[in-house]
Amino acid sequence: MKKTLFDKVWDAHIVDSIENGPQILYIDKHLIHEVTSPQAFAALEDRGIPVLRPNQIVATADHNTPTINQHLPIQDKQSKKQLEQLTTNCTKNGITLYELGHKYNGIVHVMAPELGITLPGMTIVCGDSHTSTHGAFGTIAFGIGTSQVAQVFASQCLLLTKPKSLRITVNGKLKKGVLPKDVILYIISKIGTNAGTGYFCEYAGDVFENMSMEGRMTVCNMSIEMGARGGMIAPDQTTFNYIQGKEFAPKGDAFEEKVAYWKTLPTDEGAQFDKEYHFDAQDIEPMVTYGTNPGMGIKISETIPANDNASFKKSLEYMGFEQGESLIDKSINYVFIGSCTNSRIEDFRIAADYIKGKQKAKNVTAWLVPGSKLVESQIIEEGLKAIFDDAGFQLRQPGCSACLAMNDDKIPQGEYCVSTSNRNFEGRQGQGARTILASPLVAAATAIAGKIVDITKDVEQLEFV
């Protein structure tokens, strides 16, 4: 029987199958953070159940951490308590923790791949819906709720019904200035925010084959925004090259042995998917969103479509936009480059390449938030910080930051923010804040112009895009 990449990884992890019910799936790595783990630790403690495999868990502090003055005590009492609770829980249970200030600290979905914790063929879960990011390595990775976090603590397993399979193929050559973020925003704008619900997605075609690991992570990250629990890309030489030499990746013969196994994982020729979509790379252009879900996206040169649906109208009213309107020349006061979607070194290289020698518009507050301490160091070592400083951008310290505005990095009421994050929900970046999702390149260009500009007109001279 011909198998998909997903089938191969899933089947290798089935511990048992319940008649007329779910399967027991073994979990290789469990990533945890401060927000969705405390109640799971408490649930176990209440019932006197130990953590079964603490050495398969890695913790980081990211959602609720400040992005300035991380060396100082945290001001917000509740945040401080939540972070202390994480430290206590990890210490008590013998779990590795990269706490605030640690050289490996960072957003969970940036930190694990860059340390070689994420490997092809694994099952990875985390109490965070953007766990789908790790699928870029050919990994079954998905977000879980806190009750499931407790289940994995207790048993290193989850009870799951196998999802259906979906394949999205994009072939052709991307136009200059079209980034992985544009590809995924384009796909979601075409198929909608629930087209993937109940499915696990595989991204196929030469667009993804030619993409860097950073780009693949950006794409897989947003799988959940079309409802899919996860998205995967077949591991290939790009994947192996990225992993080789990473801190916790297998080394020497062990690495070669793994590579031989990973090479068996790609979908068999002729394997069947429950649903398929095909897109042409040439149809994709730099994207922006205009509404309050990630499916409400348009090409930057297009106008907002007309729609009579009440929820659509409510969304435009929140955003302060009209049907038929173009977003070009809209004045923007906030720009955020960061989040588990776009805070890797490649994202900052692209931004710096555009920004170099230019000045940020006076009306704009521009926050650059690296995904991890390692990315932060790279930004400094590669001289990108100097470019950002000269242009008037603010390079902050790692964390989830204004993607979900749990910390102080909030966009004020009514203000627009062109953001490289993943969700434009009402109030996501602060109460009353209006989010426009875009690529790091569109975000950088917005910060320079102080308004949304048609980036397709000046990308020719750029090196990285």
Add this chain to the structure above:
Amino acid sequence: MEKFITLTSTAIPLAIENIDTDQIIPARFLKATDRKGFGNNLFKDWRYNKDETINTDFALNNSDYSGSILVAGDNFGCGSSREHAAWALVDYGFKVIVSSFFADIFKGNALNNGLLPVQASKEFLSILIRTIENNPETQLVVNLETQTISIHNSEISEGFEIDFYKKTCLINGYDDIDFLLSKKETIEAFEAQKQY
């Protein structure tokens, strides 16, 4: 976990599509380290105006409506995996959410907290919303054993799907941890022989 078998209650209609978990419980309320009290902040930014006064236009603040069933628009619970959304709905007093479509993670979280997600057809959902809006005293009957949702004292009824295992858990008040712990030997045997 509390058992769920049947429920007869009035319902609150919330005819908005794509209600994401950031609306159900905004991120700024996720700093708590226990499960209690999230109901106070359920739909916070829709229930309250910017100046903290009550938004009287919002269905949950409309005194005509009451009950432990929420009838909501398509694709309910999309977005973040935060189980706090399910905790907030339960803490507020909801026992059943009816929608024409649920996001995967939310659905799982709801079931793990004894909150029953009832997926109705789009047509049936519109009938429910219209009927409740016309008469807020309308009682709905949700029967998990027969997997049906009906308008009380009427012929209007529809069946709904639920995973057999999850149904058993809800009816008996079991949770997945109990089950997984009972499989410890099988799990350890798997670990000893895994091939990858």
